[in-house]
Amino acid sequence: xxxxxxxxxxxxxxxxxxxxxxxxxxxxxxxxxxxxxxxxxxxxxxxxxxxxxxxxxxxxxxxxxxxxxxxxxxxxxxxxxxxxxxxxxxxxxxxxxxxxxxxxxxxxxxxxxxxxxxxxxxxxxxxxxxxxxxxxxxxxxxxxxxxxxxxxxxxxxxxxxxxxxxxxxxxxxxxxxxxxxxxxxxxxxxxxxxxxxxxxxxxxxxxxxxxxxxxx
Numbered sequence: 026x027x028x029x030x031x032x033x034x035x036x037x038x039x040x041x042x043x044x045x046x047x048x049x050x051x052x053x054x055x056x057x058x059x060x061x062x063x064x065x066x067x068x069x070x071x072x073x074x075x076x077x078x079x080x081x082x083x084x085x086x087x088x089x090x091x092x093x094x095x096x097x098x099x100x101x102x103x104x105x106x107x108x109x110x111x112x113x114x115x116x117x118x119x120x121x122x123x124x125x126x127x128x129x130x131x132x133x134x135x136x137x138x139x140x141x142x143x144x145x146x147x148x149x150x151x152x153x154x155x156x157x158x159x160x161x162x163x164x165x166x167x168x169x170x171x172x173x174x175x176x177x178x179x180x181x182x183x184x185x186x187x188x189x190x191x192x193x194x195x196x197x198x199x200x201x202x203x204x205x206x207x208x209x210x211x212x213x214x215x216x217x218x219x220x221x222x223x224x225x226x227x228x229x230x231x232x233x234x235x236x237x238x239x240x241x
Contacts, residue, residue: 062170101137135193143227161179166195168182170191174191
């Protein structure tokens with residue numbers, strides 16, 4: 026039987042340094058990586074509707090019909106801002122992001138806490154995140170969408186409101202395609218339709234932001 030060479034003192038010190046780090050990595054929960062929407066042919070009417078939804082350049086200023094609605098928004102903004110501090114320490118940047126995501130989710134008929142959960146899983150709130158398949162920004166938008174329903178410039182997908190608007194419009198489109206089935210729509214958004222890992226991760230993150238599926 027062949028004997029393995031004995032380690033010298035330097036080799037032993039290296040192992041002692043490496044093994045704790047390796048053990049820590051193995052103990053961490055499996056990360057859910059951002060996927061990518063799959064390009065599919067769109068009917069002309071659908072493409073036109075999506076393009077129109079993207080092109081509207083209204084500023085992200087929330088509008089409230091009642092005082093109660095405004096107060097509810099302010100309560101949400103205060104709580105969400107506190108939770109988001111570790112991802113976005115600057116108050117102005119944090120407030121601008123939350124105001125925009127509120128505006129875009131309401132505009133698309135989505136729950137803001139659901140979309141916050143999606144952003145957390147997709148990009149960990151990193152504005153310039155790029156996945157291995159080329160998806161970009163907060164909501165990890167695939168560049169082909171800028172060609173299909175935008176102006177053809179994928180660089181604009183790193184602009185905050187543009188990225189959030191694309192993401193919300195696309196998720197709304199998938200929800201409509203799946204007849205309101207959120208599990209399947211989330212899978213389609215991630216390019217993993219029918220698989221549980223991604224929808225479960227988003228829904229778990231969304232719940233921590235206050236998402237309540239019973240109210241949908």
